[in-house]
Amino acid sequence: MTLGSARGTQESTRELHMGLVLKYVQRTKKGAWRYRRRVPDDLRPILGKAEITKVLGDTEREALKAYPSVHQKVETEFRRARNTASLAGKSRPLSELEIQKRLVERFQGEGLNPYTSGYIDVDGVSVLDRPDWDRIAYGILESYPMDPRTGEPVGMSEEDARFVRALFSGELPPQPAPTLEDAKKFYLQEKVLVGTDKENKQKRLRVERVIKHATDALGGDRKITEIRRQDARLIRDHFKNELGVKAATAKRYLTDLKAIVSLAIREFEINSTNPFEKLTVETEGSGKDDRRPFTHSEVTAIRKRLQEHAKPDLQLIWAILEGTGCRVGEISGLLKNDVVLDQVEVPHIRIIPHEHRGLKNKASARSIPLVGETLKAVKEALAGAGDSPYLFPHYALNRGNDRASAALMKHVRSVVSDPKVTNHSLRHRMADRLRLAGVSEDVLKMILGHASKGITERYGGVEARLTLMKEALEKVC
Missing domain, CATH: 1.10.443.10 (Intergrase catalytic core)
Incomplete structure (x- = not known):
């Protein structure tokens, strides 16, 4: 038996001619194969979407070859999301940078390149020529009930709305500046080993704790480009006065924070200085007599x-x-x-x-x-x-x-x-x-x-x- 031609079932399973079973596989209207899987309800606030769609290929052979890697990546994404949920203890709204990342993943899941211009020259006029983009956009709109008075979709998610706007406009919006939460996630990904051992868990918790204290001091998450020196001093004073930690601990928090922000500034190519650079922690009796x-x-x-x-x-x-x-x-x-x-x-x-x-x-x-x-x-x-x-x-x-x-x-x-x-x-x-x-x-x-x-x-x-x-x-x- 081949993969078959049934469509429309999100949690579908396909049996191969060799008796292998592929879960979450569907065939599109054009005859291509894709991986489509519903995101568990508890992970939707973390991942910011209700389902994951990945292109497997145009033929059954391509789908068979691509499936193991795609399935593993989705499993890894779910596992990391659960880990994030357990560390954070509660869900939070996605940042602009995270939403942007989801948009790119949506484009790639549909087999589209969001970075390629779709404009063509028609008699000296630049015209958007992306029929597949329009088809996908209209398909999303049609999946929602329409308000008969306004003609607008009812109950559309913010992610779907942004995706549709990007499809119709022919381009992604400019990449937003990362926030402290974005910087934290990136630091964990790049600098802290992913694992379940005790030491790695302690490292992750330490980074989570520092960023939480910083955002508490600022009254919420903040874009790195919007954090000024006076904000850095506010965070430092929060460590000392509000948390009541020792000077050595406050200094360690600031060192961690500086490292997290420095990595984000460098890797996201932000034209900004680190507001935590050379920020000192003064204590009673500090100086040569401390030791x-x-x-x-x-x-x-x-x-x-x-x-x-x-x-x-x-x-x-x-x-x-x-x-x-x-x-x-x-x-x-x-x-x-x-x-x-x-x-x-x-x-x-x-x-x-x-x-x-x-x-x-x-x-x-x-x-x-x-x-x-x-x-x-x-x-x-x-x-x-x-x-x-x-x-x-x-x-x-x-x-x-x-x-x-x-x-x-x-x-x-x-x-x-x-x-x-x-x-x-x-x-x-x-x-x-x-x-x-x-x-x-x-x-x-x-x-x-x-x-x-x-x-x-x-x-x-x-x-x-x-x-x-x-x-x-x-x-x-």
Whole structure:
């Protein structure tokens, strides 16, 4: 039995001559094949349409070939919509950009190209010549009852109305600017892995939470092009004053928000600056006294604690942090290729951005000499990494930086209860020890990743700078 020629049933099923069954397949009046499926009622507010229609091809062979991919895409769309509904907790109106996307999908579902001009020249006059477009538009209009007084369709959905207008006009309306909700969806799609594991769910919830707080502060969703600096300050103050979160949390929210908006500005090619760029969070007592360096006795006690209770890789991370002044993420995310020991005068590690781990800023990219116990720790880490490309496989991926930092802090807190002391206090300790040893401020900045390009260039090439930093670190390590 072939696909058959029955028409008109939305949830139709077609049986093939080999006994295969294809659900949601219909044959059009022109004899082509299409996939037509009703959208479940609970997903209509999310997807913004009552049904999904996709072209399968002009022949049965083309339909058979296209069906698996089309069916899978629709299943994926439904799954993502359900995920969105569960995260959001409730439906919301579609944004202008989402409506535009639906229009494009409607065009493509009918086998039409919305970006191709349908105008032809007739005796010097530009005339729209798209009979298929008119046929589809009239077909939609005829599916609705007409008001006998006005001749207008009754109960037409907004999406159908926009689609009909676009068909008759011969072109899509200009792409609208994305809103914060659009930026959030795009960020989730591009930057957050789609999955059901706990970590990915936490990432999605964090992005959802930040955007919700921002839109609450603004009184609703807002186009990115309409968000001004004063709006950004309003959101920042909402984080601090209305939500009552700590300064560190407010700062993290703003960092997330800046990243979400930056991606939208770049990928949607918006001619606008990011209103959240360089927006600071002021707190009581902020400044140099917020954190203090470890004392010698505290470091000694923590070393002893790690030796007795921590795994070897965590002990090695701490030893490297002590001897380099690096940030936790800079060490936990190292590749084995970042370690340079052979055929060089100064053994060192390269702190550079990777796909699995970025850096705080451009100045953070640097090379740091390995001396004394630090060099021994790195060699031991290399030996323990096995076949993994990462120096610390357990802490390299899936927010390994956070896990390493949290694990270290548990040991720190078992020794030091002062809230002004954290893992970062090792960097403060390194800075103080270098200053006390008479190391110049420029070399200190090169070691800690605070040096500007101008500073580094004054000290010659890479080898010269490594030698200077090695001499400085040998004074304190």
